[in-house]
Amino acid sequence: MKKITINDVAKTAQVSKTTVSHYLNERYKNMSPDTRERISLAINDLNYNPNVIAKSLKNKKTMTIGIIVANILHSFSTQVIRAIEDYAHGENYHVIVCNADNDPVKEKDYIQMLLAKQVDGLVIIPTSDNDELFSKLVADDYPVVFVDRFIEGISIPSFLLDNENAIQTAFNHLLDKGYEEIGFVSQPIEDISARIERQNAYMDLCFRHKMEPFTTSGGLALIHQSLDEAIKKDALPKSLIVANDLALFEVLKLVKKHGLNIPEDLSLISIDDIEFAEFFNPGITVVAQPSFSIGEQAAQTLFEIINKKEYEIKIHRFKPELIERDSVIEYESK
Amino acid sequence: MKKITINDVAKTAQVSKTTVSHYLNERYKNMSPDTRERISLAINDLNYNPNVIAKSLKNKKTMTIGIIVANILHSFSTQVIRAIEDYAHGENYHVIVCNADNDPVKEKDYIQMLLAKQVDGLVIIPTSDNDELFSKLVADDYPVVFVDRFIEGISIPSFLLDNENAIQTAFNHLLDKGYEEIGFVSQPIEDISARIERQNAYMDLCFRHKMEPFTTSGGLALIHQSLDEAIKKDALPKSLIVANDLALFEVLKLVKKHGLNIPEDLSLISIDDIEFAEFFNPGITVVAQPSFSIGEQAAQTLFEIINKKEYEIKIHRFKPELIERDSVIEYESK
DNA sequence: TTGTAAGCGTTATCAC
DNA sequence: GTGATAACGCTTACAA
Numbered sequence: 267m268k269k270i271t272i273n274d275v276a277k278t279a280q281v282s283k284t285t286v287s288h289y290l291n292e293r294y295k296n297m298s299p300d301t302r303e304r305i306s307l308a309i310n311d312l313n314y315n316p317n318v319i320a321k322s323l324k325n326k327k328t329m330t331i332g333i334i335v336a337n338i339l340h341s342f343s344t345q346v347i348r349a350i351e352d353y354a355h356g357e358n359y360h361v362i363v364c365n366a367d368n369d370p371v372k373e374k375d376y377i378q379m380l381l382a383k384q385v386d387g388l389v390i391i392p393t394s395d396n397d398e399l400f401s402k403l404v405a406d407d408y409p410v411v412f413v414d415r416f417i418e419g420i421s422i423p424s425f426l427l428d429n430e431n432a433i434q435t436a437f438n439h440l441l442d443k444g445y446e447e448i449g450f451v452s453q454p455i456e457d458i459s460a461r462i463e464r465q466n467a468y469m470d471l472c473f474r475h476k477m478e479p480f481t482t483s484g485g486l487a488l489i490h491q492s493l494d495e496a497i498k499k500d501a502l503p504k505s506l507i508v509a510n511d512l513a514l515f516e517v518l519k520l521v522k523k524h525g526l527n528i529p530e531d532l533s534l535i536s537i538d539d540i541e542f543a544e545f546f547n548p549g550i551t552v553v554a555q556p557s558f559s560i561g562e563q564a565a566q567t568l569f570e571i572i573n574k575k576e577y578e579i580k581i582h583r584f585k586p587e588l589i590e591r592d593s594v595i596e597y598e599s600k
Numbered sequence: 601m602k603k604i605t606i607n608d609v610a611k612t613a614q615v616s617k618t619t620v621s622h623y624l625n626e627r628y629k630n631m632s633p634d635t636r637e638r639i640s641l642a643i644n645d646l647n648y649n650p651n652v653i654a655k656s657l658k659n660k661k662t663m664t665i666g667i668i669v670a671n672i673l674h675s676f677s678t679q680v681i682r683a684i685e686d687y688a689h690g691e692n693y694h695v696i697v698c699n700a701d702n703d704p705v706k707e708k709d710y711i712q713m714l715l716a717k718q719v720d721g722l723v724i725i726p727t728s729d730n731d732e733l734f735s736k737l738v739a740d741d742y743p744v745v746f747v748d749r750f751i752e753g754i755s756i757p758s759f760l761l762d763n764e765n766a767i768q769t770a771f772n773h774l775l776d777k778g779y780e781e782i783g784f785v786s787q788p789i790e791d792i793s794a795r796i797e798r799q800n801a802y803m804d805l806c807f808r809h810k811m812e813p814f815t816t817s818g819g820l821a822l823i824h825q826s827l828d829e830a831i832k833k834d835a836l837p838k839s840l841i842v843a844n845d846l847a848l849f850e851v852l853k854l855v856k857k858h859g860l861n862i863p864e865d866l867s868l869i870s871i872d873d874i875e876f877a878e879f880f881n882p883g884i885t886v887v888a889q890p891s892f893s894i895g896e897q898a899a900q901t902l903f904e905i906i907n908k909k910e911y912e913i914k915i916h917r918f919k920p921e922l923i924e925r926d927s928v929i930e931y932e933s934k
Numbered sequence: 935t936t937g938t939a940a941g942c943g944t945t946a947t948c949a950c
Numbered sequence: 951g952t953g954a955t956a957a958c959g960c961t962t963a964c965a966a
Contacts, residue, residue: 271960288936290960313736317716320958323654323942324962382651383653384651521879542876544853607943615952618946631951651944654945657942657944658943659958
């Protein structure tokens with residue numbers, strides 16, 4: 267498979283490669299229709315495809331941005347990625363998506379690989395152990411934005427849910443329905459700002475309402491285990507706030523295992539809307555984040571940075587929305 | 601952000617860039633420990649990151665492959681991607697994933713973009729309208745493998761489910777349970793080999809068992825509509841084979857809308873295992889494909905092609921597996 | 935209107 | 951052991 271280059275095109279079209287380059291970049295202004303035609307023909311004949319690697323090297327622009335998500339299995343990540351891709355497409359950019367699996371080491375590797383690939387900017391759902399690397403990025407004026415989380419002390423624009431508001435919304439909804447026991451199920455907090463904020467908001471509310479907090483701790487497997495124990499000890503609250511979709515999966519598996527009925531035995535409200543919440547039996551009441559807007563605005567700001575426009579280094583908060591379905595019932599009617 | 605190049609390193613280490621290049625590529629054999637040390641220091645001091653774009657241009661190897669999936673929302677795609685990534689990682693390769701949305705035009709664009717980016721190979725879940733482009737790829741000896749589908753007359757190794765066997769498995773399971781009405785729900789057939797095979801297998805079986813076929817046609821929205829009508833006319837079979845996960849979602853939405861009970865009112869068996877099938881109420885009986893193996897072997901063959909090893913241009917079929925849960929009940933007991 | 939030539943950051947060949 | 955130098959495929963002053 268001999269690669270066709272701009273030289274080959276130039277030769278068959280009987281022009282210099284400069285002219286071909288002009289043609290490729292649509293600078294037709296002062297080009298005789300004749301040459302233009304010849305070049306066009308040559309390109310088709312040879313089935314020429316420009317080498318963007320060479321172009322990037324010269325231009326110092328790759329027209330691609332990198333996205334590093336903490337865990338691609340979250341519906342939130344998928345939606346954010348989709349929004350960013352759409353935006354990038356509009357700017358004639360491509361996107362490389364990497365999944366760091368919430369592992370700072372993987373995250374670091376990916377960042378370095380993306381830098382080596384000379385991507386023009388980065389959208390990151392950051393883990394909490396690469397402060398030094400992030401500082402270096404800002405010191406180098408490298409275009410980066412954060413999504414879903416922020417890192418204390420790192421001046422990078424961040425786009426995320428108003429977590430406090432989200433928990434409040436969920437909490438108040440359960441309170442309104444008459445619950446006096448509200449538990450909170452989360453993946454391990456691990457210094458991740460979104461999780462800290464959700465947990466803190468929950469603890470605060472418990473305190474303010476003089477309620478005993480109930481929380482699980484540990485990874486997905488441990489959620490299972492700790493709920494399992496609570497059920498056996500009959501210590502499970504009558505209502506639960508679930509911090510995200512993956513945690514919800516664990517809760518539902520457990521509910522099934524123990525033959526619990528939702529909402530009769532247990533009322534459930536979850537952060538993050540997911541397609542199946544709608545047709546699950548019963549429909550899951552949910553506090554949804556505007557993932558698409560979050561991704562879109564993150565992308566928009568990233569491109570402002572890339573194009574050296576004005577932008578604000580601040581934390582952008584997005585309001586959640588309560589979607590009522592059938593997983594929460596009046597406490598009285600239990 | 602001034603970019604540090606190999607020249608800068610060479611200068612501060614007081615050696616030529618050739619030597620630095622040797623160092624970078626771990627050809628230390630004839631290098632004095634002293635220079636080696638100086639280079640190492642310089643690299644750290646300057647925080648140097650090699651430019652893989654330049655390297656690729658020179659080497660004519662980008663160490664990345666492209667994956668084009670027809671629809672990233674299928675759990676099958678996600679799993680295949682994951683398997684390919686894992687494999688590629690082992691070969692020190694990176695992966696760029698593109699979602700063609702089942703649109704031949706998008707597919708073509710992506711292929712061209714990936715070629716322009718000089719990826720070393722391609723894994724494609726092909727749509728059915730780019731035969732010419734695919735032929736050109738094989739004519740150019742460009743490394744490509746297909747997954748999930750194959751294209752008649754294009755000599756590209758293809759890795760996919762034994763669809764006939766999958767439908768047979770589902771059909772027989774329902775037959776065993778005593779059903780005499782078995783419907784088939786699929787997305788539009790559209791010349792897509794996997795869908796054709798599944799539908800044909802279904803039709804064959806109906807014929808062999810002298811049963812009246814019941815099929816839906818049209819996109820996700822139309823599935824909804826056509827089932828809706830069937831229910832209203834009370835023409836819905838007592839059991840349904842659902843061709844994939846996305847179609848299953850539609851069926852479940854509809855089931856919920858009409859307040860049907862599974863499996864009492866309707867028995868369901870679906871192709872593709874998905875996490876939620878396990879904890880849905882009831883658990884969904886499923887014919888699973890070995891997505892991970894499919895992706896892995898596709899990747900393996902792709903790298904054989906890239907590395908110019910021997911390989912077979914043929915269709916590799918994978919056996920499905922029945923996973924019984926609770927969405928199918930004995931017909932008698934209804 | 936088109937061409938010449940330098941340069942982007944690497945690697946490879948061949949000297950020394 | 952180390953270093954010039956050309957080359958990869960493209961863009962872009964500048965020249966003609």
